[in-house]
Amino acid sequence: MLRTTRSLSGWNPWRDIDRLEHEMGNLVSGLGRSRSVQFPPINVFSSEDDVVITSEIPGIDPNDIDLSVTGDTLTIKGNRKPRELSEGQTWHRRERGTGSFYRSVTLPFNVDSKKVEADYTKGVLKITLPRADADKPKKITVKTV
């Protein structure tokens, strides 16, 4: 089980170094897999009012995905069940990962948890997290005296 929090807000030089290292690793090792990314991998799309997170979790029953949001933290939990062999079958290859996963993501703002939406299609989980009204920036007008 993996437990790491990664900040999505602001500029983080380590993130870029991480990514560079990750991509270099992919190039250099060729067939080797990079181990720096957690399961499930996520991509984040942002706008001023919300954040959309997509994640590739192929072949899972949506009922086995457990999502929760508290303040500015999103937690994705789940279990990708292994496929059992039936009588007389043998494995040639077993590359697809199985087992339970857990990761939490720190969002750039507090989320209105009641308005969070999630759908799962073609093995891709998509979560829309709207920014809480209380957390939205207030516009201040500058007056001339």
Next chain:
Amino acid sequence: MEKEKKSMTGTKESADSVVTEKTKNTATYIPSVDISESKEQLIIFADIPGASENDVKVTLDNDILTIDARVTPETINGHKMTYREYGVGDYSRAFTINEVIDRDRIEAKIKDGVLRVVLPKAEAAKPKTIPITKG
């Protein structure tokens, strides 16, 4: 266990080192697969998230089975991608099948981003025990 952990990292492997190149400069990934064999058939499961039935092509040419899928990266209106852990692109992988396959009965299905290909063995390839009689 070690092997399971490895593939749980969720990183897709790039297939850019293949000999031929596509004319279109889009990323291609090698899907992770599970392959099992029984007396009757070979079953291949391939993770190709983002692909639906219309995006996938499975071909068996002589003894080479090829899985190809085209996936268009998603853009979300009014949003900018601010963080990326996985790339979205096509999938391609080929296997040499040593068994004689009954080509007419090959089945391929896709569900939740997982492709399942069933390759039934041809009658001729199934193991046969020859009864020995006293003579």
